[in-house]
Amino acid sequence: MLNVLSGFMVVVIIIALGYLVGRRGLLGPNAVYALNMFVFYLATPALLINFLRDADLATVFGDNLAVVVISTLTAGLVGFLGYRFLARRPVSDSLVTMLACSYCNGSNLGVPIATHVLDDPAASLPVIIFQVALYGPATVLLLDVTTRRARTDSPGNGSLVPLIRELILGIVRNPLILAATVGIILSLLHTNTGWKLPEMLTEPISLLAAGTVPAALVAFGLSMAEVTVLDRDTSSRRSVWMASLMKTVGHPLIAYAAARLVFDASGPALLAFVVVAALPTAQNVFTYSQRFGVNTVLARDSAVVSTMLSIPSIAVITLLLG
Template sequence: MLNVLSGFAVVVVIIALGYAVGRRGLLGPNAVYPLNMFVFYLATPALLINFLRDADLATVFGENLAMVVVSTLLAGAVGFLGYRYLARRRVSDSLVTMLACSYCNGSNLGIPVTTHVLDDPTASLPVIIFQVALYGPVTVLLLDVTSRRTPHGTGRTLGPLVRELFLGIVRNPLILAAVTGIVLSLVHSRTGRELPDLATEPLSLLAAGAVPAALVAFGLSMADVTVLDRDTSPRRSVWLASLMKTVGHPLLAYATARLLFDASGAVLLAVVVVAALPTAQNVFTYAQRFGVNTVLARDSAVVSTMLSIPSIAVITVLLG
């Protein structure tokens, strides 16, 4: 447990350092974007390839993926039904709330957290694959169907959107890295062949930069955020969605893992920690694209991020 807590403390320290640098403007006004792009397109894919090529694929994509799918859908259903029938909001608004309650920041924050806290960067890979390949695209299609009528009453065709979503999946560097790592793992297990040093050394160097760069970028992004505006933000809904994401979702993940899959130990800890990750910024991207519930999506991502730090800390103490 001490190793888990010390790993989590490292994460908090680097985030705080990024925040302090951001407040002082030491890296300039636009440092977050290029730093995040380095992490997204180079460092994190290298980290995944490096780890997956020697990983046990049955462990990564077995029951872990099933537990992620079940707990995510349960958390999303609670968010959708609550916002739709208790708050009496539109279906499109409720779909965004569903994502705010269940769509994890599995890449930008998830991989650094699981790497340092759990010593396993692939712990968040099942949720990344599920969200990017299925959960996100299906929800975007539903958002398009429920909000696609123009002021003149005509609808947009779904063909271009489906094509765009498909291309987004096959071009996603994390998905490409996962596929590459899986192929290398299969080749190694069946033939014993490994990558030459000329390939593994650059991968290792890039992979080493993924965690610190991602955490510093995250701290930088928190430095200039203004949320929960009294006049524009649905503050009660934001708090409820954020609590659902960082408390309700982990509880559902724990119940799913224990009752349906009899999980325990490191597997149980990984599933619950991943479920406690905050709302992904993709949710705001989807909401902004359709002009639906954008303030709730933005504020939930920020508030759930702040709540996720103590939430994950408590989970590591109780389950670590």
């Protein structure tokens, strides 16, 4: 437990340093974007390849993926039904709330936390793959259909073919999906033939991978210094808090129940399942909402508030399960 808690405190310290640097503006106005792009396109893919090339794929994609699917869909359904029938909001708004309650920040924050706190960078890989390859695209299609219907009062107008093509291209071009595919292939080659990458390639991959955690956490701290949320005039504060609590408290509780009752998980595996579920709402949710002009304030504010709540949430989880 002490190792887990010390690892978590290191994460908090680096985030705090990033926040302080951001408040002083020491890295300039575009530092968040530059660091996030380095993490997304170079460091995280290298980290995934570096880990997966020697990993046990059955462990990575076994119970972990099942818990991700069960907990994500359940948390999302609770958020959708609550917003749709209790707040009496349109289907499109409720779909964005569904994502705010269940769509994890599995890459920018999930990978560094999984790496440093859980000592397992692939712990967040199943949630990344599920969200990027299935959950996100399916919800985007639903958002397109519902917003198109609201605009035209006719469900049959327009074609979904360009959107579907764009979603498919987005998946196959995603550097995390590509890196995971490369890592899986290398793992299969190593398992079946004994072949390994030459050191000339593994060395630069390892060096890039080592930059994932510090760069991602500093960028995260920088971003927290730049946002203003819960505006009294524009933000539905109650809905934001409910969605954020669902993401950082409800979602991990659902993951815990699924892991314990369905898969009889315990120890480090159970800790990993629950910590991944406690990750905050991803920025992708704001991107999707902005694209369709639906519930954008809730999506933006939930990402920030859930991020702040995720720190004590994950700390409590590590205390109880570590």
